[in-house]
Amino acid sequence: MIAFKSFLQEVRGIAGAVFAVLLTILVTSSLIRMLGAAASDRADSELVVPLVAFAALQALPVVLALTVYLSVLLALTRAWKDSEMVVWMSSGLGLGQWLRPVARFVWPLALAMVGLAFFVSPWAQQQLDETRLEFSQRPEDQRLDAGRFMESRSGRVVFFGEMTADDEKRLGLVFIRAESGGQEAVILASKGEIQPQEGGGAWLSLSQGTRTDFNPLDLETRQLQFDSYRLFLDRSPVPEKVTPSLRASGVTELLTRSGQGEPAAMAEISYRIGLCLMALAMPFFAIPIAVTSPRLGRSLHLIFGVVSFMLAMNAVTLVQALIAEGRLAMGLGWWLTPAAIGVVTAFLFWWRQQLQPNPLVRLARLLRPWRVVRRKPSP
Numbered sequence: 387m388i389a390f391k392s393f394l395q396e397v398r399g400i401a402g403a404v405f406a407v408l409l410t411i412l413v414t415s416s417l418i419r420m421l422g423a424a425a426s427d428r429a430d431s432e433l434v435v436p437l438v439a440f441a442a443l444q445a446l447p448v449v450l451a452l453t454v455y456l457s458v459l460l461a462l463t464r465a466w467k468d469s470e471m472v473v474w475m476s477s478g479l480g481l482g483q484w485l486r487p488v489a490r491f492v493w494p495l496a497l498a499m500v501g502l503a504f505f506v507s508p509w510a511q512q513q514l515d516e517t518r519l520e521f522s523q524r525p526e527d528q529r530l531d532a533g534r535f536m537e538s539r540s541g542r543v544v545f546f547g548e549m550t551a552d553d554e555k556r557l558g559l560v561f562i563r564a565e566s567g568g569q570e571a572v573i574l575a576s577k578g579e580i581q582p583q584e585g586g587g588a589w590l591s592l593s594q595g596t597r598t599d600f601n602p603l604d605l606e607t608r609q610l611q612f613d614s615y616r617l618f619l620d621r622s623p624v625p626e627k628v629t630p631s632l633r634a635s636g637v638t639e640l641l642t643r644s645g646q647g648e649p650a651a652m653a654e655i656s657y658r659i660g661l662c663l664m665a666l667a668m669p670f671f672a673i674p675i676a677v678t679s680p681r682l683g684r685s686l687h688l689i690f691g692v693v694s695f696m697l698a699m700n701a702v703t704l705v706q707a708l709i710a711e712g713r714l715a716m717g718l719g720w721w722l723t724p725a726a727i728g729v730v731t732a733f734l735f736w737w738r739q740q741l742q743p744n745p746l747v748r749l750a751r752l753l754r755p756w757r758v759v760r761r762k763p764s765p
Contacts, residue, residue, distance in 0.1 A: 389474050390487040393461060397491050401457035408449045409442065416441040433517060440517070443510035444633075447503040451665035452695055454495050458488055458669040459691045462676035471677075481738055484673050496666045503658045504637050512634035547578060560592055562617075572598045575615065590617040644716070653710035656720040660702045663724035668698060671727055674734035698727060 416438045462484070465471045536545050543565075548558030557578040564571045575595030592615040600607040632640070632654045643651035671694070678687060701723045708714035 389470075389479065390490075393465070393484075393487050394491055396464075397457050397461040400460050401453055401491075401495075404456050404460070405449070405453040408453060412445055412449060413438060413442050437514065437517060440510045440513045444507050444514065446510075447499055447507050447661060447665075448699070450495060450499055450502060451661065451668065452692075454492060454665060455668040455672060455695055456688070456691055458491070459672035459676055459687060462673060463678060463687045466676060466678045481673060481677075481735060485670060488669050488673060492666060492669050496662065499662050499665050503662055508634050508636055511631060515631055515634050560595070570600055570602060573615070592616070649712050650710050652716040653706045653719075656709050656716050657702060657706040659720040660705060660723050663721065664698050664702055664727065667724045667727040667731070668695065671731045671734070674731065674738045677738055698723060701726070 417434070420434045420437045420441070462471070465474075544561075544563040546559075546561040548560070557580070558576075560573070560575040560578040562571075562573040564573070573592065573595060575592035577594065578590060578592045581589040581591055593613065595612060595615060597610045597612065597615070598607065599609075632650055635643075635651070635654065640651045640655050644655055672691065675690065675694075676687065705714065705719045705722055709716055709719045
């Protein structure tokens, strides 16, 4: 049908634009967050771009679900605003007949959604976890970066080394503040050099500087001047016990752990299934809520669409938390939110059908004010 073909062409174009906008927002926010982490020494500045890419891939299922929903909502809202839907409804095309073109648009993206939620997103989360763990276990001498203040893992040592143009191992002005046993020390040197050792570790050689030791309690101060000073930087990484994230687990591992009765694994499986089913149900929910009057603005439906999607996502997350706490069974949780969306959608379809009479009846009501009433001649 001409109406369905034009709708599919329009909704696909809108989907591309919406996806590009949402992806740009996601990448920009991730970039700002990663740059902040790199500035505070919580991430490697050289790995900002890969971290942003992995973060975008990890959040891609939610972005795709919102894209499909908003695309259908915006396309149908535009048709109602321009009175196209009024023409199709007057021609006998009801709301229920729009289920088929929406399903033709949704099903390829629903398959992509399954692949993203069950395979791509966990892999991206795994890469994020491994990169962050590798950086957190990096030796102290490799964490030194000239040109910015850096803090040690313990938070008791603050280091700053001025950049030089000739060699990255050579430093200009060096500032070190260290705290140990209630004593504080401030070291200032005019230049420094990092000297890695073959057996592990590295020496930080300082030249022409001063060291000031003081006790904050009794304000006792001692200052020493030196021509050369050496600090040993341990190269051995700090062992950390990091629990693998369930969001980075594959399908096989989740099924194994859920078979062993682990509530967190059951909650993660329920979340992924619920997210896919929600992404499949929300575009059909957009059909009845897109019905509007040409007098209303378009921003109202867009705001309502974003708010309704956030409520659905919160419901899926809430069900996941209830399953993880053991307060809800997995067999009930994974379909609870999509079923609720389906019930609300069915009710809205019925309600809209009750408000919209048969086209012939509508035509009669439109002609009623102009109909000629024949009066009998007065006797």
